[in-house]
Amino acid sequence: METVECLVIGAGVVGLAIARALAQAGHEVVIVEKERAFGTGISSRNSEVIHAGMYYPQGSAKARYCVAGNRMLRQYVQEHGVSHQMVGKLIVATNDSEAEVLARILKAGQANGVTGLRPIPAAQAMTMEPELFCTAALWSPDTGIVDTHGLMLSLLGEAENRGASIAYVARVERGSPAPQSGLRVELGGSSQMELYARYVVIAAGLSTSSVARSLGLSEVPETYLCKGNYFTLAGKSPFARLVYPIPSSAGLGVHYTLDLAGRGRFGPDVEWTECEDYRVDERRAESFYDAIRTYWPALRDGSLQPGYSGIRPKLVREGEPARDFFIAGPEQHGRKGVIALYGIESPGVTSSLAIAQEVSEQLFR
DSSP: OEEEEEEEEOOSHHHHHHHHHHHHTTOOEEEEESSSSTTOSGGGSSOOEEOOOOSSOTTOHHHHHHHHHHHHHHHHHHHHTOOEEOOOEEEEEOSHHHHHHHHHHHHHHHHHTOSSOEEEOHHHHHHHSTTOOOSEEEEETTOEEEOHHHHHHHHHHHHHHTTOEEEESEEEEEEEEOSSSSEEEEEEETSOEEEEEEEEEEOOGGGHHHHHHHTTOSSOOOOEEEEEEEEEESSSOSOSSEEEOSOOSSSSOSEEEEOTTOOEEEEOOOEEESSOOOOOOGGGHHHHHHHHTTTOTTOOTTOEEEEEEEEEEESSOTTSOOOOOEEEOHHHHOOTTEEEEESOOTTHHHHHHHHHHHHHHHHTO
């Protein structure tokens, strides 16, 4: 049986950030990933937004990690040459009831310590973005976009430079608690082997709950799949900044983002699903047109094309109140040296460095 000090299960942006933090702290690190490349799941199927942290309840894990992670990520991408643009974001209301929600978002952002967030007159917002319609707006200058693949490549490179290694097509089959700390883990795929890891971090995205059960952990929450579809825009992009409507119950609304090449896209919507299916049903565009025209009335029929989709790991069923990130340590599952990360969805990319710092500290506290 092979022995490793630290095993990180999952090579998405959060897993890679954790591996980097552990390696930089001087620990032996092995990353295992069931796919043939890093970051093929949630990390590559999102809006690539650097979030600021105004949407989450004060004191929540999402608020803490997002606000701290925003600062850490902006510094990281600047220092490491990862492509990004701090384009800023307008959060807009289009009627009086939405303006009340906007006021609550501002209050939450201020309570969370979000930097730069401020209300601006609707006329100013519409001057900034002439295609926009709104009745009130918030401006977030510390919101931006980032090349998530470039970010993950950088994180992996830094981890490997400190001695970390990664195995692809290495699927966790089963495991069991070791006598004092950590786990015995059996791997399948192209890396069939059994190993003992003194410290284990499960950052497997959609698979975290199933992996945790296969390793014999207790108190494992159920994970539900919530699909978000994106539609791309044919023709010239209408906005130079990100534009977000008032959030919906399971997401941040059908918002406008752009990629680093300036191409516009809208999404995600909310589609609860039973399986991991990334096909985009072009018929869903009908509801997109209605949602988008509340803040961009000039959207032409036929302008939207199916783009891509992502799936978010939710810890609640459809219709239930949202739950926070759940980072479970020994006090939750009773296993020393093991941490499992459940429900890490948006703002996971922004929060990745902050989560990594705390997980590294928790493991060796």
